Amino acid sequence: MTAYMPWVWLIVFLIMVGLEMATAEFVSLWFAISAIPTIIIAAIFPNNVWLQVLVFFGVGFILLLATRPIAIKYFRKNIISTNVDSYIGKTAIVIKEISDSNRGLVTFENKEWTAISSDTILVGEKVRILAIEGNKFIVTKIEN
DSSP states (O other): OGGGHHHHHHHHHHHHHHHHHHHOSSSHHHHHHHHHHHHHHHHHOTTOHHHHHHHHHHHHHHHHHHHHHHHHHHHOTTOOOOGGGGGTTOEEEEEEOBOSSSOEEEEETTEEEEEEOSSOBOTTOEEEEEEEETTEEEEEEOOO
């Protein structure tokens, strides 16, 4: 029964490589790599399935925890901020009252934006843009 374990781990390796190619989330990759020493362990100790499973998950989790953040930082450099992201932290003026139950309108750089807030903010008051969700600003009142 256990003589075919290296083949089982080779299949696990191929499945993990396939999953990584399909998702590119840098999770399956580390378990694909951990299948390699597991294949070697299975060839040396074919009857010790628990050792094989321990090596597979142990090496996989160690690789995942140690190198995934570095790999993500290296490979995901192409995230581009849009111009709208630069609006966060800037000031806008309320042109339609905002309350926690009603959306209002603000003017920012000569354009009108829908705005929401947990505060009640009257027309003419200044607000700070905290975040942008879809096509609306999340704002807070600026105290004078």
